[in-house]
Amino acid sequence: MSNVIILLLTAVIVLSGCYHRKTFSGKRHIATTELTQEQQDSLNFVHTHHYSQNFNFIVKQDSIVLLKGQPEEIISNLPTDSIIVKKGERIAVAEIRMMSSDSTDSVWVQLARDQYTFGWTREKTLLQAVVPDDPISQFISTFSDTHILISLIIISIISMAYLLRKLFKNNANIVLFNDINTFYPTLLTLTVSASATFYSSIQLFAADIWQNFYFHPTLNPFSVTPILSIFLFSVWFMVILMVAVIDEVRKQLPFSDAILYLCSLCGICAICYIVFSITTLYYIGYPLLIAFYIYALRKFYNSSRAPFICGNCGELIRHKGKCPKCGAMNI
Known part of the structure; x- marks a missing residue:
């Protein structure tokens, strides 16, 4: 089911690329040279003030x-x-x-x-x-507000500390610590971290491009500059990944455990966004992102991956030996 949904979403995004923005013709270029001084000033103002x-x-x-x-x-x-x-x-x-x-x-x-x-x-x-009178601009403005960011940091840290303590105590499944046998949750946290780093990099090195996007936002990655196109593709990729994660968690965990797992995953993704979007503004986010990628990939490969199947009950197991579900020995 998840594969069908992913293919459908991918098809929608690809088909939206059929949109083609008209470029200025030679006649149009000549016409712009005949504008009055007032009209030229107006165009310059739009270009610089958006x-x-x-x-x-x-x-x-x-x-x-x-x-x-x-x-x-x-x-x-x-x-x-x-x-x-x-x-x-x-x-x-x-x-x-x-x-x-x-x-x-x-x-x-x-x-x-x-x-x-x-x-x-x-x-x-x-x-x-x-x-600007646009829901995307309002969303960007809200999450760029310093007071909201500070409040979000405090709430996220307190909530995640309480939730992780409870989950660790019950030996529950947690992404990046005691994950289930799928790479999608880990990939989601890596994508959120990379997107947050890239988002702050745009603000650092291409502030004018981001300012123009703020005044004239869109969710179509084919109608913006290459830099913004990469960012929007990462946003759509996160949406697709989240659908795949929910489907995998639903298959592997009971309902109550699945809800707790998804809540902890959302909390960890929120912390990743806050940490990397802020630290990148001070250039600390780049080495931090590399270290996080190394930790997350090693953790999944060594602790979360289950490459074996029990010969008796068919349960996925991480190591050869006694099956944790039926007790059968797998050699």
Whole structure:
């Protein structure tokens, strides 16, 4: 059953590659050279700031203050009215102005909550208070928040410490420690670790590419740059692996043991993501990832793999000798 599901998912991903993005023709290239200065500035702004007029945001902070006066009036400290847009409300970019006279931030953005509610704010203030109106962007923003990461680290460590203690006490199956006879769970932890390392590497060495993906996200690995394509393929590979893991665990363990095993697997994957995504930002993640791969592969090969079958009951066994299930001797 798992093989059928994996093949179906793979086929869907491969077929989605039929999409072809049109490239600019020679005529189009010539036309761009005839743009006005204002149009060229607008294109340059989109390229460097990744959003433009009519782009939609959602307020993620408690509120954002928009000033009704013109930017020149605000910079000159003239009195002006203001409006407050609350958390969760949608706002759209109505106009963008470059104010070289503003030493704080030269980019001013006019935002509209509705056709009657307009106001200005600096770009720095705006980007700290909003998130693009896209569920993928909101997911990225949530898991990039420092406070949420710290809370997730604390909760994961406490929960996993309690769960692992209980599982070790009962000699239960745990990935990377006392695993079942399948490589899928180990491969999942290795994939999560490598993906987290690659994710942080993109932020380190290709920040502009990641910023553009944040404003214009997609789950199609065929419609992005090669770097992002590799990352998205790893995400889809994790989804496929998780389906295979659930199917294998269901076959090898009783229901209650399977639930505990999957919970511990999710916890370990969460810790791997947190550890490698953070340590890679300080370049420690690379040697740590190599060490983790060596440990995980050796552990599975030496302790978790069951290459033998009992000649009496057909149970998978890790070593020749007495079968733990029926007691028969296998020589």
